[in-house]
Amino acid sequence: MSPLPAPPQRPPSGTLPQRVLLVENSRAFTSMLGHEIRTRVELPVTVASSLAEAGRLLERFDDWFLVLTGLVLADGDRDAVLDFFATRNLPTVVVSGVYDEDLRQRALARQVIDYVLKNAPGAVDYLVWLVRRLERNRRISALVVDDSPSARAYAGGLLSMYGYRVVEADDGASGLLAVEKDATIRLAVVDQEMPGMEGVEFTRRLRAIRARDRVAVVGLSGNADPTLIPRFLKNGANDFLRKPYSREEFFCRISQNVDQLELIGTLQDLATRDFLTGLPNRRHFLENSERLLPKWLSSHQPVAAAMLDIDHFKHINDTWGHEAGDLALCAVAASVSGHARPQDLVARFGGEEFCLLVPGLDAANADDYFESLRMRIGQLRVPVGDTALSLTVSIGVCRSGDPSHDSLHQLISEADRRLYLAKAGGRDRVVSHG
Structure with missing residues (x-):
């Protein structure tokens, strides 16, 4: 395995660079690709048509995230372009109009993330996906578990180049400890041949603490044993790579598995969250409540259930329109979420009820x-057109303790009854007795 250049240094602050530099002499291509990145990935794109212009832009701004560069420029040949960005330690993607295998190999031997043919079908979509993938990678930690320092450094260097925060472990026990300590680890690249704990056993133990929808596992081995791949997969691995692997295969396999993790997360959000407000939905709330309430009650913790309803919500919709009603729902949801403690369960129950x-x-x-x-909700001022909408809510509360109010159904039913009392009593109030 050939050594890799040093990965780009991360900024010391918590703010990640966002700006994309697009270097290309084709105005039609830069216009199209720049527009797609701005609209679909929502990153700022700056265009340069020469190395001189690119140099001035790099000096002017210091928040560069990625360079997409062509190789046909008026003031630099192919090697000059590659050297220009390599010496500046900037993550770079080469976008070429022609396929040249020698050039591709030379480019990938440097600090170049990918070599993309711009005239290939779907090239713009692929580049937009690539920019989005690289941008998201910066919020993900990747674990490399390998007892070989050189193999560990090589895989870690590739992952760093692709933007991941890399955590290294030289044996299975250290790798499991790293996963337990760091919740941002979403990917583990694991070698099979390690003393003490082989990769398959590491994967089996990892799955006991992190499910497939939390961490993707990619097994590695140079062993030709045909049983190794199914053993890895049956013990919880998502994928397998045989050593030696190419950089492009490594990147494609890693990206595919992280994409799948994110897709699972999106589907889970669709199933468990209210689309409008982003709060957990009724089903998710009830499932979590049924699981947690018995634990709280068995440890003698008091539990309060509350039903909250926006006052005169129909009047808001009828007077200001349904868009104003949606804004009101989102504002109240944000207040409820901001007020809740980490241990509290909240949800949009339906309509204007929480x-x-x-x-x-x-x-x-x-x-x-x-x-x-x-009171917090009463202080809200929701902008609607040229004015601001004020809101009030009524809340019914039922606390555990009474034997007739110790099931989830009983707590919520009694809270709902007291919500009715709050409405009947004039609204904009909390009723916790009666």
């Missing part, structure tokens, strides 16, 4: 909790 399950508060603190939530 539900909360709040553990660990005695009667006085529970009253303060919901009263402060009511």
Whole structure:
């Protein structure tokens, strides 16, 4: 395996660079690709048609994330273009109009992420996907588990080049400990031949603490044993690469598996979250509540269930329109979410109703909790056209303790009854008794 150049250095602050530099002398291509990246990935794109112009732009701004460059420029040949960006340690993708195998090999031997033919069918879509993938990678940690320092450094260098935060471990036990400590690890690249714990066993143990929808595992081995691939897969691996592997194969396999993780996360969000407000939906809330409520009650924690309803919501829709109603729902959802503690369960229950399950508060603190939530929402001013919409809510609260109010159904039903009392009593109030 050939050594890799040093990966680009991350900025010391928590703000990640965003700007994409597109270097190309074809105005039609830069216009089309720049537009697609701006609209579909929502990153700023700056265009240069020469190395001199690119140099001035690099000096002017310091928040460069990625370079997409052609190789036919008026002031530089192919090697000059490659050297120009390699010496500046910038993540670079080469976009070429012709396929040249020798050039492709020379480009990939440097700090170049990919070599893409711009005239190939789907090239623009691929480049947009590539930019999006590289941008998202910067928020993902990747674990490399290999007892060989050189093999570990090679895989880690590739992952760093693709933007991942790399965590290295020289044996299976250290790798498992790293996963337990770092929740941002979403990818593990694992060698089979390691002393103490082989890769298949590491994968089996990893799956006991991280499911397939949390961490993707890619097994590695130079062993020709035909049983190794099915053993890895049956013990929880997502994919397998045989050593030695090419950089392009490594990148494609890694990206495909991370894409699948994100797709699973998107599908889970669609199934568990309310589309409009982003809060958990009723089904997800009830499933989590049924799981957690018995634990809280068995440990003698008081639990308060609350039903919250936006006052005069039909009047808002009828007077201001349904778009204003949606804005009101989102504003209230944001207040509920911002008010909730990490241990609290919240959801949009349906329509203009929200539900909360709040553990660990005695009667006085529970009253303060919901009263402060009511006041917080009452201070909202939702911009609608040239004016601002004020909102109030009514809240019904039921606390555990009464034997007739210790099931989830009983708590929510009683909270709903008290919500009705709050409405009947004039709205804009919390009712926790009666």
